[in-house]
Amino acid sequence: MARFKKLRFLAAAALSTVLVAPVAAPAHAVVGGFNSNQSATVRLWAYGYKAPDLLCSGSHIGNGWVLTAKHCVDDIGVNTWSSRVVWGNPRINWNLPEDQYTGPNSGIDRIVTHPDENKDMALVHVPGLAKARVATYRLRDGGTAEDLKNARCTAYGYGLWEDNIDSESSYAQRQRGLKMKIRYASTSIKNSNSAQLRGYNDRGGFLVTGDSGGSLVCNGVLSGVTVAYWPKSKSNSFMSISAPERDWIYRTTGI
Template sequence: MHKSVTAAVAATVIAAGLFTAAPASALPASTKVVGGERAPATSSVVQLEASGGDIPAGYVSTCTGEQITASWVLTARHCIDGIGAMNVYHSNSTVNRGTPVAVNRVTAAPAGDIALVHLRTAYALSSYTPLDLTATAKSSGTGTIQGYGLRADAVQSDGLYQATVSLTGASTDAFRGRAQHVTGVTGASNHGDSGGPLIVNGKVVGVCSTGDSADPGANTRAGSNYALLAQASSWIRSTAGV
C-alpha cells in the first residue's frame, strides 16, 4: 500500500549493524562495505538519505538502494519506516553526491524487509539494476554485495564499494521474511549498506537487511542476511512495472 513519505510509520525497525543515524553536520554520511573494492562508476546503486518523522531533529539516516526504473528505487523496508522525507543521490561518490532527487512515495512489500521508493521527478539511467525474482536461498556458491556503508572500524569512505561473499544457507530478515545468509570472502556489510544488493549471476536476488553482529569492525568474514526478492515478486512487478 502506498503511503505519503511525510506520514510516520507506527513501528521503526533498525536492523542490527546495518542502519545508522548520523548528525547532519557529518554529511556526506554514507560509507561502505568492510574490505572489498570500489564498485564500477556506472552502477545504478544509489544513496538514500532520510530525515524527519521518528528520526531525531538534526539527524539523517542513510541507506543504499537500487534504481530499477526511471521512477522506482528498490531498498529495505526498515530504511523507510518512521521517516519524514527522503532524497536519492545518483553519484557513486559520497564526497560529491550531486543534486538530490526527492522521494514522494514509499511503499513496503507485503512480506520481507523489502520496499520501493518513488522519485518525484523521473531520473533516466542508461541501464537499470537487473532483478532475479525467483531465486531461493543457496548453501553454496558466491555472490557480490554493494553498498554505501561504513568501511572497516567504522571509517567513513568516499564511494560505492563491493565485495565477494559466500552463500551460506537460508535465514530470516528483519521482518521475519525469507533471506539469504552470506559470509564475507573479500568483505562484509556494515552500517549504511541496508537495502544494498546481493548480486548472483549478474542479477540482484536480495537486499541487505541485518547483520550477524551489530559491529563487524574490520572482520571481512562477517555474516549478514539479505531479504530475498522472490517472496515479494508479484508485488515488485505490479508496483514498479518491471
C-alpha cells in the first residue's frame, strides 16, 4: 500500500481536515491536464455532501448504464439511496443547500459489481441518463490488454486540483482530460491491486480522489476504467475493457 494510492475514500476524518494549499502544484496533483467537455464522462456524487472524497467519475455507455470502478461502490459508498449521477459538466455551487441545486442529475436504481474480486469494475443504472439522451461512449469490442500497449489514449475525470479541500477550486468543478501513453499492459490479474494497464503522461498524473472510475479512451473507443494513481512513478493504472470484461458488460446490460 505504501507504493501507490487507490483513488478511494479516505475516511470521515478527512472531511474536517483543512490543508494549506502550496504555492506550487502538489506532487500528486494533475499537471498538464486540460479542461474538457466530454459529455459521456459523468460524475457520481453522494448527493448533499460537499466532500471531494465522496466523488467518483464514470462513463455513460448507453441506456442509462454507467461504467465505473468497483471501489467507488465498495469503499466510497456509491449507492441507490443517496448517490446521484451528474452530467453536462456542471459547475456546482457548493454553498447552496442540496434542494437548491437544479443541474441535470438523476438517482441510481441498480448497481452490479464485477463478480471477479480482482477486477475493479462496476455498472450502475441511472434512469435519468437514458431519458435525457446523454451522449454515450462506444465500447471497445474486446481483444486483450496487451493489444493496447503503446496506445496513445486520453483519460477523463473529475479529480481535485488542490490539496486544500476547503478551497472552492479544489472541488471537482470541471472535468479534466489527460493525455496518456500505455507503457504496461497485461491480461493477468493476480490481486485487486494489480494493474491491467499502466499509463504515463510526461507532466504528471491524476490526483488520488475523484478520478476513480473515469474514462480511458483509446483509438476513439472506451477502453478502460481509472483505478489508481502511483505517486512514485506518476502513472495511472486502469482496468482494461478486454474480451472477458466486454462479455460481462454485454451480459449485464445488453449493450
